[in-house]
Amino acid sequence: MTTKRKVSNLLALAVLSYLVQRPMHPYELGRTLRDNGDARSIRFNHGSLYMVVQQLARAGFIVGQETSREGQRPERTVYALTDAGRVELRDWLRELVEEPQHEYPHFVAALSLIAALPPSEAIVLLRRRLDRLGVQRAEVRALVDGALAGGVPGLFLIEEEYRLALLEAESSFVERLLGQITDPEIGWGRQWAEFHGEPAP
Numbered sequence: 001m002t003t004k005r006k007v008s009n010l011l012a013l014a015v016l017s018y019l020v021q022r023p024m025h026p027y028e029l030g031r032t033l034r035d036n037g038d039a040r041s042i043r044f045n046h047g048s049l050y051m052v053v054q055q056l057a058r059a060g061f062i063v064g065q066e067t068s069r070e071g072q073r074p075e076r077t078v079y080a081l082t083d084a085g086r087v088e089l090r091d092w093l094r095e096l097v098e099e100p101q102h103e104y105p106h107f108v109a110a111l112s113l114i115a116a117l118p119p120s121e122a123i124v125l126l127r128r129r130l131d132r133l134g135v136q137r138a139e140v141r142a143l144v145d146g147a148l149a150g151g152v153p154g155l156f157l158i159e160e161e162y163r164l165a166l167l168e169a170e171s172s173f174v175e176r177l178l179g180q181i182t183d184p185e186i187g188w189g190r191q192w193a194e195f196h197g198e199p200a201p
Contacts, residue, residue, distance in 0.1 A: 015052060018033070026053050
């Protein structure tokens, strides 16, 4: 059962996890998130990070320790994880690892409505998607192989391995879908094309 959380933005989970290491101010948290490649998994910007930090502080999961100023720069408050924040981090992570979530990917929405396009156009678009998936797979594979060669433990690359598995699964699906549309014997293309008043693909 999914728990209703005081702060539900996944960026908050990342902030809690990095504050386990040591207290940090938001600027340092942002730099750490970028340096560790978390922007590939969690969408954030300067404003959203500060907003999440404030939400976590209001919820009692983190607490400001000290505020400092360097030159003309704005004041920076260093935040530390509270005991409640440590409990929240582990409970939230357990839930995300254990329970599959229903998500709403854009491609699934497009597939549910794809019949609105003529099959001749859908085939072209799906083949382009397949090419782009191939490029993305190559990029992720290179990233993983390069990190492993550089001594990064595999444990810290599992999100990229998962991303690669999803890209491979989607590529296989699109290949099968193209076959289901274009197969002259059992494909859906003829009936679909007739609906749009065009010849079978």
